[in-house]
Structure formats: structure tokens, C-alpha cells
Amino acid sequence: MGRSSDRGDAVKAVLAEAFRPPLPVGALALAVFLGWAANDGGYDPTTWYPGGLFLLGLLAVSLAAYEPARRSISRASLFAVGFIAAFAAWNLASIAWSNARGVAWDGANRTVVYAVVFALFALLPWRGPDVIALVTAFGVGVALIGFVEVSRAIAGNPHRFFVGGRLVAPAGYDNASCALFVLGVWPVAYLAARREVPSLARGALAGCAVVLADLAVLTESRASLVAVPLGVLVYLALVPQRLRALLALVPVVAATAAATRWLLAPYKPLTHGLNAAAELRHALLAIVISAAVTACTWALAAFIDRRVQFPRPVVVAASRGLFVSALIAAIAGVSVFLAFSPGRRIERAWHQFKSGYPSATKSSSHFTSGLGNNRYDFWRVALLEFRSHPLNGVGSDNFAEDYVRERHSTEEPLYPHSLELRVLAQSGVVGAILFAGFLVCGAAAAVPVFRRRDGAARAGCAGLVATAYWVIHGSIDWFWEFPALTAPALAWLGMAGSFGRANAVFASRRPRHRSVRRLVAFSAAAAAVVALAGSFLFPFAAAEFTRRAGSEWRASPAAAFRDLSRARRLDPLSPDPDLLAGAVASRIDDVPRMRNAFLRALDRDPHQWYPHFELALADGSIGHWDAASEELRRARALDPREPALALVGRIVRLHRRIDRAAIDALFLTRVRNRIGR
Numbered sequence: 001m002g003r004s005s006d007r008g009d010a011v012k013a014v015l016a017e018a019f020r021p022p023l024p025v026g027a028l029a030l031a032v033f034l035g036w037a038a039n040d041g042g043y044d045p046t047t048w049y050p051g052g053l054f055l056l057g058l059l060a061v062s063l064a065a066y067e068p069a070r071r072s073i074s075r076a077s078l079f080a081v082g083f084i085a086a087f088a089a090w091n092l093a094s095i096a097w098s099n100a101r102g103v104a105w106d107g108a109n110r111t112v113v114y115a116v117v118f119a120l121f122a123l124l125p126w127r128g129p130d131v132i133a134l135v136t137a138f139g140v141g142v143a144l145i146g147f148v149e150v151s152r153a154i155a156g157n158p159h160r161f162f163v164g165g166r167l168v169a170p171a172g173y174d175n176a177s178c179a180l181f182v183l184g185v186w187p188v189a190y191l192a193a194r195r196e197v198p199s200l201a202r203g204a205l206a207g208c209a210v211v212l213a214d215l216a217v218l219t220e221s222r223a224s225l226v227a228v229p230l231g232v233l234v235y236l237a238l239v240p241q242r243l244r245a246l247l248a249l250v251p252v253v254a255a256t257a258a259a260t261r262w263l264l265a266p267y268k269p270l271t272h273g274l275n276a277a278a279e280l281r282h283a284l285l286a287i288v289i290s291a292a293v294t295a296c297t298w299a300l301a302a303f304i305d306r307r308v309q310f311p312r313p314v315v316v317a318a319s320r321g322l323f324v325s326a327l328i329a330a331i332a333g334v335s336v337f338l339a340f341s342p343g344r345r346i347e348r349a350w351h352q353f354k355s356g357y358p359s360a361t362k363s364s365s366h367f368t369s370g371l372g373n374n375r376y377d378f379w380r381v382a383l384l385e386f387r388s389h390p391l392n393g394v395g396s397d398n399f400a401e402d403y404v405r406e407r408h409s410t411e412e413p414l415y416p417h418s419l420e421l422r423v424l425a426q427s428g429v430v431g432a433i434l435f436a437g438f439l440v441c442g443a444a445a446a447v448p449v450f451r452r453r454d455g456a457a458r459a460g461c462a463g464l465v466a467t468a469y470w471v472i473h474g475s476i477d478w479f480w481e482f483p484a485l486t487a488p489a490l491a492w493l494g495m496a497g498s499f500g501r502a503n504a505v506f507a508s509r510r511p512r513h514r515s516v517r518r519l520v521a522f523s524a525a526a527a528a529v530v531a532l533a534g535s536f537l538f539p540f541a542a543a544e545f546t547r548r549a550g551s552e553w554r555a556s557p558a559a560a561f562r563d564l565s566r567a568r569r570l571d572p573l574s575p576d577p578d579l580l581a582g583a584v585a586s587r588i589d590d591v592p593r594m595r596n597a598f599l600r601a602l603d604r605d606p607h608q609w610y611p612h613f614e615l616a617l618a619d620g621s622i623g624h625w626d627a628a629s630e631e632l633r634r635a636r637a638l639d640p641r642e643p644a645l646a647l648v649g650r651i652v653r654l655h656r657r658i659d660r661a662a663i664d665a666l667f668l669t670r671v672r673n674r675i676g677r
Contacts, residue, residue: 022124025062026134026495029055029120033488034141037180041171042483045106046547049540051483052113053533059120060529073123076445077497081119083438084490088115090431091396092535095573098395099607102539102574107397107426109536110483117487118438121494122445128456131499135463136191136205138488139184143208145170146181146215147287154280158270165267166366167218176482178221179473181212182228183466183485185252188212190239190462192298193248195305196455203299206251207291213256214287217263220366227473234468239461240453251298255290262286264365374409375417375476381406382416385425393428397481401607404639415478419471422480439471445497460499463492542571546580553584560584561593568600575601575608582614586660594618609638609645616648620658628652 032051036042042051091108098104149169153161161169171177191197192205216224232249239245256263262282269276381403385394394402399422400414416422423435449460470479470489479485545567553560561584567577582597595618598611616631629652636645644663651658 021065022062022126023130023133025058025120025124026126026130027137028058029117029491030134030137030141033138033484033491034145036482036484036487037142038145038170041173041176041180041485042487043172043176043481045540045543048110048113048483049536049543052109052116053536053540055113055116055120056529056532056536059116060525062120062124063525074445074448074497076441076447077122077494080438080441080445080494080497081115081122083434083441084115084118087427087431087434087438088112090427090434094393094395094398094427094431097392098398099401100395100398100605102571102576102604103397103400104395105535105539105571105573107395109539110481111396112532112535113483114486114490118442118490118494121491122442122498123494124498126495126499128454128499131456131463131495132191132459134495135187135459135466135492139188139212140208142180142184143211143215146177147211147284150215150218150280150284150287154277154284158266158276158280162266162270162276164366165271166220167215171482171484173482174219175221175223175473175477176479176485178216178219178224179227179470179477179479179485180482181216181219182224182231182469182473183488185209185212185216186231186235186465186469187459187462189248189252190235190245190465191455191459192302193241193244194455194458195244195302197302199299199302199306202302203295203297206248206298207295209252210255210291210294211287213252214259214263214290217256217260218266218283220264220267222367222369223473223476225367227469227476230472231465231469234472235462235465238450238465238468240450240458248298251294255294259286259290264367267366268364374411374413377407377409377411378403378413378417379421380408382418382421382425386421386428389425389428391428391430393424393426393431396426398426401605401638404609404642405637407641410641410643413478415481417478418476419474419480422478442493442497446493449496449499457499460492460496464496467493538570539574542567542574542577545570546577549577549584550580553587557584557588573604575604575611578604579610582611586614586617589660591618591621607638609635609642612638613642613645613648616652617658617660617663620648620652621660623655625652625655 032054036048036051039047042048088108088111091104091111095101095104095108146169149161150167153167153169161167163174166174168174168177171180188205189209192202192209194202197205216228235249236242236246262279263286266276266279266283269279382399384406385399385402388394397415399416400412403416404412416425423432427435446460446464449457449464452458467489470485474480474485545563549560549563549567552563561581564577564581564584568581571577578597578601582594582601585591585594585597595615598614598618601608601611612631612635616628616635619625619628619631629649632645632649632652635642636649639645648658648663
């Protein structure tokens with residue numbers, strides 16, 4: 001009886017220690033991250049605004065509950081928090097000089113959310129168990145979300161989850177989903193290598209890493225073919241005991257390679273509109289089997305590893321042999337590359353990259369479809385933006401309107417597909433200095449974690465690998481706009497700089513006497529929190545009313561117009577409610593309301609081509625051909641490559657009846673995507 005009581009007391013003590021603050025704070029933040037991950041990566045404003053409000057409140061409560069001791073917070077961490085706060089403030093200021101001010105408000109608010117996340121994880125005193133629990137739970141949670149999404153694709157309509165034969169769930173964008181899975185791999189795989197972790201847990205972690213890697217293969221992200229190898233190099237550079245860390249990747253890579261045949265099989269039938277149910281079931285089965293086999297074999301290897309201690313000379317010799325083998329392989333690879341016309345290969349690859357997407361591909365996998373994409377054109381326009389506004393940039397998230405005016409492709413991206421070019425083009429030199437200062441100071445604050453030898457600190461190093469991977473892959477994609485990617489990447493950076501510091505005590509332990517300076521600081525902080533909450537609440541409510549109107553207008557146009565009127569009042573900067581109101585009015589043949597809505601949209605943002613186009617349709621439908629021609633001319637100046645303009649222009653020149661319903665059926669979807677994407 002006494003032994004059982006002692007065992008129960010020990011369990012209670014462990015649980016009490018495990019759930020001691022600030023781990024519950026981290027768990028709540030992690031729940032927000034995973035909620036975003038399960039809902040299109042948190043991309044939609046109606047998804048990330050509630051999470052941002054919750055995190056803002058969590059930061060306020062956490063800082064009120066803790067008493068930061070400035071002398072125990074590293075100067076680098078304080079500077080990092082200051083730099084990202086200043087960067088967020090600069091993004092808010094950019095609303096003043098943005099063309100699309102509503103877009104800039106959303107983009108600036110998203111940046112504020114990231115500043116809140118970093119401050120939350122950089123200022124609290126994380127302990128070793130906190131670090132291990134949070135980075136592990138994120139990887140396991142993402143693996144479960146991805147596995148469930150593939151299972152749903154088999155049970156329902158696979159084209160909701162796969163686009164162009166590639167897995168887009170759960171982020172709604174294949175490359176973002178790939179990055180989400182890979183982001184979770186690094187800490188999970190590294191903890192599977194640690195000897196102090198129980199054998200069964202190591203096996204389970206290795207199996208989880210395989211699930212994540214298999215899911216990443218299903219997305220068929222071509223950029224991952226570059227980003228992942230670079231991530232492996234960063235992984236080996238940052239984590240200690242590199243040989244052990246590398247060995248943990250071997251079963252993950254081997255199991256994923258063995259399953260690749262079945263993972264790539266759904267691509268071809270899905271791209272040709274065929275039934276891919278069997279291929280998807282086989283892919284899911286391959287994920288289960290490869291993960292299970294890896295978990296069992298790695299648990300057995302871990303059991304042996306805990307009981308066998310190799311002499312240090314053997315470990316050193318093995319490490320050196322591995323390094324020499326890698327060097328020889330690298331030299332051999334370079335030699336083979338140089339032996340087969342490297343100049344011609346590079347020239348061909350560069351030509352593919354600049355030429356945009358191929359018109360068609362017969363490849364059985366997206367991985368082998370070449371390097372064609374339109375990023376070269378995106379980056380060209382982003383550099384034009386920076387050249388025209390070098391000091392302050394064009395404004396947060398202001399890219400879409402400039403791109404359609406200057407583009408050479410047929411795509412209409414909203415973002416420049418590069419973290420560095422986004423910062424330069426949209427916030428200018430000032431923003432670039434602030435963001436670079438944040439990254440440098442954040443990295444400097446994390447340096448002490450590399451000097452520690454405990455397993456928790458090394459888990460923190462693996463979390464930094466995830467942050468580095470986010471930077472690498474995000475350099476050629478628009479991951480900043482996905483909170484499910486950016487928030488954990490910045491959180492792990494902040495946590496690494498904070499880990500192990502006893503920099504706070506509970507508020508209940510503070511003396512009741514407060515100095516005037518403290519009261520002033522508290523009042524200023526409270527005012528800032530209230531102001532930021534208001535900055536979040538109004539556009540969030542407007543986006544929610546707009547979303548509801550988009551789904552209810554067929555059943556009740558009057559209710560939709562009421563919701564859009566509310567959205568217009570709540571968000572005085574965005575033209576989106578008026579754009580949707582105009583499109584709905586067009587569908588119900590209310591031309592006066594249609595004209596008024598699109599004119600109001602132009603008052604808020606005169607740089608959009610779409611309202612001019614719809615006004616041309618309205619004028620043409622009532623026989624005002626000269627006015628319609630003038631609106632088309634204005635629209636063409638803002639988007640010279642829009643094919644619908646030429647089509648409607650021919651109809652207007654011939655003075656023929658315009659079928660607005662047929663044309664608006666296409667553009668209503670574009671408006672909705674504009675609001676959501």
C-alpha cells in the first residue's frame with residue numbers, strides 16, 4: 001500500500017512539474033498554431049484574426065502574470081522583440097502610402113500577430129520539458145492533421161484535397177502543405193536520435209517523422225528538392241552529435257524512398273480526371289506500413305543503443321569516416337556534373353525557369369516536370385516596386401495590382417513569392433533594416449543554447465533548424481502569409497533565445513508597491529493592447545460579414561446586402577464588400593445598385609481594374625457604349641493582359657448585347673478568391 005502511494009505521489013509530482021507555467025501558455029499557443037494548420041494554414045482572415053486576438057490576449061495576461069527581470073533577459077532578445085515590433089509598426093504606417101489600403105491593413109495586422117508570437121515565446125522563461133513538449137507536439141499534431149486529410153480525400157471527393165494531382169491539404173496550397181510537414185520533421189527526427197528518450201518513444205517519433213516525410217512527398221513540391229537538402233545541411237550544422245543526428249534520418253529517408261512509388265501513383269490519374277481511389281488507398285497504406293516498420297525497427301535499435309556504449313575512438317572514427325564519405329560523394333557528384341556539359345544544362349534550366357509554366361506535361365510526377373514557373377516574372381515586378389519606392393516600399397501586401405499592370409505571364413498572384421523581396425518591395429530599405437535586425441538579434445539570442453549539452457537544449461537547436469528551413473523555402477514562396485508556418489518558425493526562434501532563463505516570477509510573488517514608472521508602463525501597454533485589439537476586431541468582423549454575404553446571397557440578396565453594408569462600415573479601407581455587392585447586384589440584374597457599388601469600390605481603391613470592367617458591363621447593358629469604352633480603356637491601362645477585356649471590347653465596338661450573367665459567373669469566383677486569397 002505504501003509503495004503504491006509513493007508511486008502515486010511521484011506521478012502527481014511529475015504532472016505538477018510538467019504543467020507548471022509557462023507550459024500551459026505554450027500549449028494554448030500551440031493549439032492556435034495547429035488550429036491554423038488544420039484550416040488552410042490559417043490563411044483566411046476569418047481564421048487568423050480570431051487566433052491573433054487570442055494570442056494578443058495571451059501575451060497580455062502572461063506578461064501581467066510574470067514580472068520580467070530585465071537583467072536576466074538577454075539584450076539580444078530585447079533588441080529582437082524591439083526590432084520585430086518596430087517592423088510591425090512600420091507595416092501599419094505603410095497603410096498611409098499604400099494604393100490598396102485595405103490589403104495593407106490586413107497585411108500589417110498579420111505582421112503584428114507574428115510580433116506578438118515572437119514576444120510571447122521570447123519573453124517567458126521556458127524550461128527544458130517545455131521545449132521538448134512543444135516542438136514534439138507540433139510535429140505529431142501536423143502529422144495527424146495531414147493523415148486525416150488524406151483519409152478524407154479517399155472517403156470523399158479527392159479533388160477537394162488534391163489539385164493538379166498534388167496534395168494541397170491541409171494548407172490549401174501544395175508548397176505550403178509541404179513546408180508544414182517538413183517543418184515538423186526536424187525536431188521529431190532529432191529527438192528520435194537522443195539516447196535519453198525512452199526506446200518506445202524514439203520508435204514512435206521516428207514513425208511520426210516518416211508520416212510527415214511521406215505526406216511531403218504527396219505534395220510533390222519541386223522547391224523541396226532544393227530546400228530539403230539545404231535544410232539537411234543546416235540540420236547537421238546546428239545540432240550537436242551530428243553522426244547520431246544523421247543516423248536518425250537514415251530510416252526516415254529509407255522508408256520514404258521505399259514508399260515513393262505508391263506516393264507518386266495518384267498524380268497521373270488525378271491530373272487526367274480519372275478515378276484515383278485505388279492509388280490513394282495504396283498511398284495511405286504505404287504511409288501506414290512505412291511508418292509502422294520504421295517505428296518498430298527504430299524502437300529496437302533504440303533499445304540496443306541504450307545498452308551499448310561505443311568507445312569514444314570508435315565514434316570519432318565513424319564520424320570522420322562519414323565526413324570523408326560525404327566529401328567523396330560530393331566530389332564525385334560535382335565531377336559527374338562537370339563531365340556532362342554543365343553550361344548547357346544550366347542554360348537549359350535557366351531558360352525553363354524564365355519561360356514560365358509549360359503548356360502541358362506528360363510526366364508521371366510533378367517532380368520531373370521541369371523548372372518552369374512564373375517566379376522570375378513575380379520577382380521582376382517586385383524589384384520594379386522596390387526601385388520605384390526604395391525607402392518606404394509600396395505598402396504591406398501591395399503587390400497584386402502592380403503585378404497585373406506589369407506582368408508578362410497570365411497568372412494573378414497576390415504576393416511576390418519570396419520573403420526577401422516581400423520585405424524589400426513592400427517595406428523598403430527601412431523595413432529591410434528592421435527585419436534584418438530582428439533576424440540577427442534573434443539568432444544572437446539563441447547562441448547560448450548551442451553551448452548547453454542537455455537534451456532539451458538540443459531539441460531547441462532542432463527547432464531552430466525548422467526556423468532556418470522556413471527561411472530557406474520561404475525565400476522562393478509566399479509562406480509569410482500562412483500563420484501556421486510563420487508563427488511556429490518565429491516561436492521556436494524566440495523560445496531558443498529564452499530557454500533556460502529564470503527571467504520571471506509569478507505576479508503573486510511581486511511586492512504590492514508599484515512605482516510611478518511601472519504604472520505608466522502598464523497603462524501604455526494596456527492602451528497598446530486595446531488599440532491592437534481594435535485593429536484586429538474591425539477588419540475581422542468585416543471579413544466575417546463579407547464571407548457570410550458570399551454564401552447567403554442566392555437565398556436572400558437583401559440579407560447579403562445588409563451584411564455587406566455592415567462590412568463596409570466596419571472596414572473603411574477595403575473595397576471587398578463593395579466588389580461583392582456589385583457582383584451580387586449584377587447577378588440579380590440591379591444595374592443602379594451595381595454601378596453604385598463599383599463606384600464606391602473605386603473610391604476606396606482606384607487602382608483596381610475589375611470595378612472599371614464591371615462598370616463597362618453595366619454601361620454596355622443599357623446602351624451607353626461610349627462610357628463602356630472609356631471604362632474598358634481604364635481597365636486595360638491597369639491590366640493590359642486580361643483576356644476578358646478584349647472579349648468585351650469587341651462586343652462593345654459592335655454594340656451588341658452583353659450577357660452579364662455569363663461573364664459575372666466567372667468573375668464572382670474571382671472576387672471570392674480575391675477576398676480569401
